[in-house]
Amino acid sequence: MKVLDGVPVGYAHTQAGAVEAAVNYQIARSSAKYFTDTAIRHKTIAAMATSGARAQLIANDDAGMKQVLASLGISGAGADTLVARAAAMGTKADSYTDQVATVEVWMAGLIGTTSNNAPLPVSSSWTTYTLTLQWQDGDWKLASVNSVNGPTPVSTGSDPSSVDDFRTLNGEFDAPPYVG
Template identity: 35%
Template sequence: MSTGDENDYGSDAGRSDSIGGSGQTRTRLPEGDGGPYGGARRPVRTSRSLVTVVGVVVLLIAAIAFANRGGGSDTAADSTDGKKPGPNATAASGVKPVAGSNEGIASGFAHTDQGAQSAAANYAVALGSDGMFKKDSRHRIVNAVYAPDVASAQLSALDKVYSGRKFLTSIGLKADGSAPTGMTFVSRTNPAGAKTVKTAADTASVSVWYSALFGLAGAGSTNPVSESWYTNTFELKWINGDWRVTDFSQKDGPVPVGRDQTASSAKDMTDAVKQFGGFTYAR
């Protein structure tokens, strides 16, 4: 999907340069062995030759435009050996996003390196959402994201964490996980990139780097919305036609340098959360 080659075609083909003010023109055309623009200039050609050359150039441009409409190979976007990704590692692949949905979470990812990255990014969004703080939605998310053989154990562990009164009150929520009257709870994950750590036939380890917005928006909030950066590494397994999480770990950063910007008011932050919906991600 790189358009770098496109810029080389037709840049000088057909360009006429005046010679000594005589009115004569010579046409610079590509040579076979001299790089994009060849060696010496060729003499003036007949109109029939020029028509042939122009026709070739038009066909080349049309072919490039057609190729860039999408549907190309995603080989360049894949990185199955965990090596440093190329400069186009996070470029749009041209592969259509998944059409499936499971409990509001994208599903039906491709059995490829790119599909594993897309699944991990989507699962990071779901597991970092405010839905994790309420029992019913938490159970739906966990059952949709985790492999069936580990979902039950994960539910038990997560229920202990997210249902604890001490934990909920420490972040300003009520015992049922809802926000106090007049407040808006914000928990949103925003992936910045993903990379494959390692892959096998039906397993993959994928890291997702993301920023997180977390806190209570509203006048008098003791836990205002703040930003932080993390990297989650998901262990994925191919089960029943889709990638599922078997385990994951989290670490801080990388953290960029913050700009010297004035924090928004509680009202502006509340309005932004309500007006700007979160994204799902597909590579």
């Protein structure tokens, strides 16, 4: 495996390789920089997408990220207040051939801002993503991605951490490395 524009690429031509690619591609799509930096988002998509899907994925994710950032009250100047992290909780290969694989990735995420005036403080999310991958140019490449909410566990009843706590921890802790 190697890294291209910050994205691990070069997966095994196996079902396990397709699952590993799906997890890493979805984690790459969940970083704060992916949300806030158009150039990084476009390079990330170029590294992980099929040639036929790139334009549509760019259009979809550009529109989606713009909507998410607007709902969070983030403009270019406030991009450094965004907390966006995700971790895979489980995977399921729905279908697999040596040319096309469909993989579900159940993920837990954090999204929100560390601004004291945030319309949405850092909150958890639970989402299941379905990624369709195609074998192209000697690697598993992303052809499409869809999502549904959940499954979502019951809250532990713990008191939420403060905005200041998230601001500090987001600056002190790096996101975990990609799997694989």
